[in-house]
Amino acid sequence: MAHVSDLIAEDIEQYLKAHEHKSLLRFITCGSVDDGKSTLIGRLLYDSKMLFEDQMEALEADSKKVGTQGGELDFALLVDGLAAEREQGITIDVAYRFFSTDQRKFIVADTPGHEQYTRNMVTGASTADVAVVMIDARRGVLTQSRRHSFLASLIGIRKVVLAVNKMDLMDYSEKVFNDIVDDYRAFAKQINLQDVTAIPMSALRGENITEQSAHMPWYRGTTLMGYLETVEIDEAHQQKLSFRMPVQWVNRPNLDFRGFTGTIASGVVRPGDRVRVLPAGQESHIARIVTLDGDLQQAVAGQSITLTLTDEVDCSRGDVLATAEDPASVADQFQVSLIWMHEQPMLGGRPYLMKIGGKTLPVTLAAPKYKINVNTMEHLATKELALNEIGVCNLSSSQPIAFDPYKDNRETGSFILIDRLTNATVGAGLIEFSLRRSQNIHMQHVDVSKKARAEQMGQKPALLWFTGLSGAGKSAIANLLETRLYARGRHTYLLDGDNVRHGLNRDLGFTDADRVENIRRVAEVGKLFVDAGLIAITAFISPFQSEREMARKLLGENEFLEIFIDTPLAVAEERDPKGLYKKVRRGELKNFTGIDSPYEAPAAPDIHIQTTRMTPEQAVERIIATLIEREIISPDY
Structure with missing residues (x-):
């Protein structure tokens, strides 16, 4: 029984x-x-x-x-x-x-x-x-x-x-x-x-x-x-589309086996099919479809499989295997619809991480073209997206990616945005189309390199990024530092916050979105000066850590030094060299850093200057000592 x-x-x-x-x-x-x-x-x-x-x-x-x-x-x-x-x-x-x-x-x-x-x-x-x-x-x-x-x-x-x-x-x-x-x-x-x-x-x-x-x-x-x-059901619809499989893992259990593992996003694949590895563009044929239960003669959308190819091709995690007859597009600039999902607003110019398929890479969002009033479908002008708002903007990625427009393929046309500092998911995006300039604009080769320019000047280029509250003493110390370096024959240029706003950034205000764009532009200009072989010095409040990190990542190793001019708010307000704090207290100025707009102090600056403990001259000596230690300038500069 x-x-x-x-x-x-x-x-x-x-x-x-x-x-x-x-x-x-x-x-x-x-x-x-x-x-x-x-x-x-x-x-x-x-x-x-x-x-x-x-x-x-x-x-x-x-x-x-x-x-x-x-x-x-x-x-x-x-x-x-x-x-x-x-x-x-x-x-x-x-x-x-x-x-x-x-x-x-x-x-x-x-x-x-x-x-x-x-x-x-x-x-x-x-x-x-x-x-x-x-x-x-x-x-x-x-x-x-x-x-x-x-x-x-x-x-x-x-x-x-x-x-x-x-x-x-x-x-x-x-x-x-x-x-x-x-x-x-x-x-x-x-x-x-x-x-x-x-x-x-x-x-x-x-x-x-x-x-x-x-x-x-x-x-x-x-x-x-x-x-x-x-x-x-949508699964049946996905099977009718062209084959796409984002690679999640390169499977190398031994020297005799090399396969590419992932979940099929769309379409059908069979042994013998000709496929293209994107974004690189190399082509090969499917040799085997491998699963734990044995090889398959066919696999469809939604199945997790390992594919082996007939040729040795360069294919890594984050690449996409696609049918060679109808491959996905490749670009690094897009128009996207964005659904913002975080309490901190989306600000144009701020860098984020984009996760699409198996690839995670840095991206930058431009200011929104518009946001959508979902009740009336009206397009509204805006510089930022708040929690739960939906807008359209341009996105630039740090490298080309394989994609399909979202309307054609939900799996390969959607992505999430991640905050680079907190690792929190902040938005969901849908790719509408690639921008024509992403195919038309290319880096032009030049014969004179950054290294050659620096050697001619006899120095190592760098960007010295001063940050701190208004009235902390950034401009005074930066100006004194440049004077010392110039007197010793160093090739420098000082970008001061107030001076830049008279020209390059005269169209920007003091909202969070404008502050982000202000720093983005200065960081790009600083990068050009470093490429020219100069020791560039900037003196900006630059209140947000994410923008300072963005500036650092634009440059090579040891080419960016964050210098925190640390002055307590009460001391900065007492100094008040421009009379700005008095205007704030009278209600004449809004969005003033340290009062009604946040300042995110550096957690681990390259140089920490506490102005209540040293004079500007002592601060300059401390900075020069670090420049010598980092081999940006020589001991006999």
Whole structure:
């Protein structure tokens, strides 16, 4: 007689086999607060019999305790698991749930409705095939309904269910339903959402969820479950596209094997196919498709595999293997749509890290061309993007990358932005197209090099970057340093903050965005002076650490020295050589560093000058000693 544990194991094995070959649909529910998103998901879990007995008991007990549904089961409690959500009666995080029917497996993301949690909705939508936009029949199409629909369209979700919920509270009125549908379709046309299926329903009562509602005989369309079980999924769409596979790992277990491992982003690949390694452009043929279960004769989008090639080619992590007949594009400058996801605003000119496929590389964003009012689709002028805002800007990468426009391929046209200092994800981006200048502009070879110019001048070029509060003494010490170096025959140039704003940067103000652009321009000019063989000196407040790090990374090793002129705010304000602090205290100046705009002091400067402990002459002696130590100037300079 079979043991009980053996029977249970057999049941589990049969269950897993039954689900193994089912297709998987990922979808999101979105819309405004209290439209019934969580209730709908709870109903789907309940109707698909995906709840355990203890879950049912807890649901019945919690429904009686909360008492918000007049004795009915409160299905939202199955999803709103966070204590803060239960207390407020809203969803504030993305909740993922799995369920299954005889036809298909599902992963559903319940996304938050409040505007301040838009970034959470973007996270849930990034992998979804279908968006279920919930509308409360009592309130119609709201601002957040439009916002989430626009985001779904922007992210590339092609199929939308317009779920007009709570029809039981509107006496199942056909006119109410039709008016909402007409209103929504007019908006959907503006944002190019073409595949919209409208369904009247009551999630709480289960009407038109899995079975047709007897209360709405005027509706003869599909139920929600009927739609979800039959709609074409994105995975099938990805398989129709050209082959792309970002390389995640170069697999070298021994000297006799070299393969390239990754997940196929799109298309189909077979042994013998001709492929191109991008961005380098070398071509070869597929020799084998290797998996843990043996070699395959075909692999499709979504599969993780290792490919071996017939030729020895230079291919590294972050490169893309693509079909040679229709390869991805390669560029280093793009126009992108950007969804900002961080409390610190996006500032044009600030450097970030871009992660696309298996590659992570430095990039710089230009000031936004515009941001989008998602309620009216109006394009608004701006210099920065705040949390949850969406805009369009140009992006420059430090090296060429392989990509497809996002509208053509979601996998190879999307990326995230990472803060270089905190490593936090700050934005999600969609590549629209490469800029023509990325193909038309090339570095011109010159015969006279930086080394040759420096040798002729008898010095080692460097950029000496003075930073500190207004009134700290940066300009005075920098000017004294240049005088000393010039007197000893050194070739120098001093870029002073005030002087530069009379010419090169006269168009910039003192907002955070303008401060970032101010420093970006100065850093590029400083790089040119170093290339010319000079010892360049800058005296700028340069309040943000990220911009100072950007300037450092423009130059070679030991060519950048950060010099922190450290003066307490009270001392700087007492000195007040330009009378600026007095104006600030009278309310005549805004965005003044140290008062109502932040100053990020260097954590580990190359030279730390505390002006309360030394005179300007002593500070210059300290700087010159470091220059000699770093071999930028000789001891007999």
